[in-house]
Amino acid sequence: MKVFLSELAESKLLKLNDYLLENWNLKTRDRFIEKLSEKMKHISIQPQSCPESFEFKGLYKCVVTKQTTFYYRVSTE
Numbered sequence: 001m002k003v004f005l006s007e008l009a010e011s012k013l014l015k016l017n018d019y020l021l022e023n024w025n026l027k028t029r030d031r032f033i034e035k036l037s038e039k040m041k042h043i044s045i046q047p048q049s050c051p052e053s054f055e056f057k058g059l060y061k062c063v064v065t066k067q068t069t070f071y072y073r074v075s076t077e
Contacts, residue, residue, distance in 0.1 A: 001043075001047055001074075003043060003044050009070070013036075016068070017029060017033075020032060032064070032065065032068070035065060036064050036068075039062050043060075043062065043072065047060075047074040048060065048074060050062045050072075053071075058073050058074065059071055059072075059073055060073070060074070
């Protein structure tokens with residue numbers, strides 16, 4: 001299964017990338033990108049492996065780090 005980012009998600013990811021580079025360092029940014037990539041790869045293999053929302057059916061929560069979480073839906077198309 002392919003993983004796609006919404007325009008909003010892409011925009012926020014670019015801002016986070018800039019923030020990490022400006023306020024931390026390249027190594028920290030690279031570690032974050034590696035963790036995010038691992039999570040996305042895992043989701044592409046096992047889309048329903050993260051906890052599903054009790055309130056919103058079909059919405060899943062993936063924790064990348066303590067500070068960063070993303071939500072996603074699985075498309076059957």
